[in-house]
Amino acid sequence: MKICTVVGARPQFIKAAALSQQIKNFNGINEVIVHTGQHYDPQMSDVFFEQMSIPRPVYNLAINGGSHGSMTGKMIQHIEHILLIENPDCVVVFGDTNSTLSAAIAASKIGIPIAHIEAGLRSFNMSMPEEINRILTDRVSKFLFCPTKTAVYNLANEGIPSVNLSKNIPCIVENTGDIMYDAVKMFGNSESFDxxxxxxxxxxxxxxxxxxxxxxxxxxxxxxxxxxxxxxxxxxxxxxxxxxxxxxxxxxxxxxxxxxxxxxxxxxxxxxxxxxxxxxxxxxxxxxxxxxxxxxxxxxxxxxxxxxxxxxxxxxxxxxxxxxxxxxxxxxxxxxxINSDVVHRSNLFGAGDTSQRIISFLH
The missing domain is CATH 3.40.50.2000 (Glycogen Phosphorylase B;)
Structure with missing residues (x-):
């Protein structure tokens, strides 16, 4: 199985690190990482790959700056070209950036299944570019991996999965927990820092x-x-x-x-x-x-x-x-x-095994 993981911004590098670590535990999965270059400053990009031992991107598109439309258009064009070369079984995207939407559009146009990690999140503020990105990405994804029960409810309230169903490609909505929790558990006690x-x-x-x-x-x-x-x-x-x-x-x-x-x-x-x-x-x-x-x-x-x-x-x-x-x-x-104590409810964002659950679904 070949998975194409598309990242471009700091939060996505963190989530990709957790997922990539889990992919190593599964035989027969080849991960191809595409870095759009949306975050191009070394302090916003390179340091994350180095610290968290994320496999180096096979492709680095170096697309950054410009308007949202310009950036998204360029990314779609280049990602589509890569997907036609690599022909992956699935494209994995995270969150709500321009990189997320670009990869989802490119994959959907050529019929490659999309797995959206952090599906179903809503701020209900359509003036936010991120809100537009996440809604459109959810609409074309086959696998919608939600971090919370609220995210699952949001999708159901919008008619998903029924709106995404077809005879040949059923849509799967699953509350897998939050992959960021995996990352905190994985790196929170690391001593490899300045x-x-x-x-x-x-x-x-x-x-x-x-x-x-x-x-x-x-x-x-x-x-x-x-x-x-x-x-x-x-x-x-x-x-x-x-x-x-x-x-x-x-x-x-x-x-x-x-x-x-x-x-x-x-x-x-x-x-x-x-x-x-x-x-x-x-x-x-x-x-x-x-x-x-x-x-x-x-x-x-x-x-x-x-x-x-x-x-x-x-x-x-x-x-x-x-x-x-x-x-x-x-x-x-x-x-x-400043004087409050945080109430920490068990399993509010899952059990810290989100990456494993996602790969089990995809494998």
Missing amino acids: KTILNRLRSDKKNIFVTLHRQENVDSPDKLTSMINAIGSIAQEANVIFPIHPRTKNSLKKFKLNLHPNIQVSNPLGYIELLQIVKRCDLVMTDSGGLQKEAYFLKKPAIILREQTEWLELIEQNSAFLCGSDLDMILSKYRKA
């Missing part, structure tokens, strides 16, 4: 870990200004560690925004370094979908710097707090979250 990053932690103050990168946040001068001011206010009393995404760095410069001098700025972290910081911090502030869950898996409260989240389970049990970009709301939720 220990100097731990010097950024303080013992005399609360440690707050911040990430910020989503287009709807950092491309908006009003939203970004409000968030940066809120983070600066928190930095007056807490130790704030803020690895800056390239998109965010460019926006700070473009909008002439200055960070509070107490904020500890760094380049983006490798995955293992990130997990080690989260394990030792007191609270996470983020607009990342993945980091919301990583904080939960490591029993840390999270402030979600977005108007909506796909992970409603975290909000419902007060493990994370949704606050958008409003400065007063961010500070209010921060004061509540």
